[in-house]
Amino acid sequence: MEELREARKAERRNVRDTVEDKKFKKTNRKGEDRNYRERENDRRARLPPRPSAQYEKYTSFNTRKKTILCEIYNLKLLKYPANAGKQKLPPNVDMSKKCSFHDTYGHTSKDCVVLGDQLEDLSDKVYSRKVDLSTITSETRYNSCYNPDVRFRHFNRADKCNLRYNSTSILRRSTLDKGPESDPGGSNGEPVFNSSVLRNQSSIPKAFIWRPCHRATAIQELDAPVVDLDAFLRGDEASIRRTIERVAAACSTHGFFQVANHGVDASLLKAAFDCATEFFELSLCQKLHAQTKPGSMWGYAGAHTGRFSSELPWKETLSFSYHETPAGGEDVVVDYFMSTLGNEFERMGLVFQRYCEAMKRLSLVMMEMLGMSLGVERRYYREFFEDSRSIMRCNYYPPCQEPELTLGTGPHCDPTSITILQQDQVEGLQVFDGGRWRSVRPIRDALVINIGDTFMALSNGRYKSCLHRAVVNRHRERRSLAFFVCPRADRVIRPPPGEFGGTRLYPDFTWAELMEFTQCHYRADMNTLHSFTNWLFSSSFNM
Ligand SMILES: C=C1C[C@]23C[C@H]1CC[C@H]2[C@]1(C)CCC[C@@](C)(C(=O)O)[C@H]1[C@@H]3C(=O)O
Ligand SMILES: O=C(O)CCC(=O)C(=O)O
């Protein structure tokens, strides 16, 4: 608004300088003054009426207006100005301010009153379900985003405005659906996922119902390699080569394999699982002491009700960060548990500390194996992740009485590098392979390894980020422990030097940028890396 005023003022000043002032200087100042003011009022009356904001209060979106505009560009949900991009710019207009809606300069998209009003109207329609964006795009998404070829679109073909609309990525921070049963005294005013109540409810709240294209369907079992790591580490050349070929084949298609005899002590695996069970069995009030704060990933979350308001995942999670500290330094996981939950949780913290240390050691062995399978120097990726800072996440999936309508974790690729996942003996994990969802049969004491977006970029798309999800069931709760390996935040993600896989598929980026994108601008799904690439593109394009 301010910018429009400035632009108009600059225009008026300019008009006066070029025409009025010259005449004005030659004649008697007083007489002309009055005429000049009359003429100026006439001129103003002829200007199109300045848009005035329609609403007192505006929703604060969790996504920039420019990004929203880009995402819904093809959906014809807004009334774009007929003369977009054709207005004659007044001289001295502020070219540092670009409005993507009017496609002009002088004010920003953020300050654009017309865009703000239209997005406010649209947001009301979406939340009152007058407009269901997901149906508009679900088919497109389903057909294209599950099609591996389209999913791994070449970076240099990325079309800035061709972002698939992710109907849950544009959310109002302040207003979340408050269901009576899901808010028994929630904290921060956000609804609370009370699993002890909801697990027995015959019909689940609407916010947990996922669009039909994502719902659990009958599936076959995934055929993925189970690598005997012990044999690999002690193996002869021939058996090592055979193992590497199997890993390479799996990572080049669905990005998933399992490891047995991985060297992580079975009693530690069990102790970590028991601690996760102990935590999720705490009272809701106790768990809420560790509730994630807005904008942070760390802590307890119930169905992510603090972040999303539709297609909520049917799960509780506990997430914390892990990184090594110099010898004798603090045990970051122990500190986290004691500072967040109290000294009585020191033992739980110690178990998870040891568990994360073991996962870190295993992750470096995995990086060596992946390096070898990609034909790079064995230590290449290992050194890249030596100082990794990873994310530990405990998942708890309560039983659900309408499991066919919801998902424990929606279809997604982990934005991280690789994931080391320990699951219990309850089936639920599914991987998308060969055009359909396939179940992963749990293998006792084995660990799941899946490729994430960041490693896909590190391999220039040669290894595929695993598209997976978790389904729930009526009778049995399910648990999993996911260790998400991430490089140090400022390391630049790019393929190894040289002609690695031909044309670059993704731009350079840092894990900090991708992490921020998934936590502040976009709900991680099966298109995260593609959308992130476009987002990088559009923000650099409109600098
Ligand atoms: C960087 C991350 C974001 C998520 C946790 C890690 C790796 C997996 C991501 C996630 C699980 C993908 C599905 C959606 C998500 C919101 C979830 O269901 O938890 C994602 C995690 C997150 O953003 O918290
Ligand atoms: O629980 C599972 O099996 C999968 C969880 C998952 O994919 C995740 O947390 O990223």
Ligand SMILES: [Fe+2]
């Ligand atoms: Fe995942």
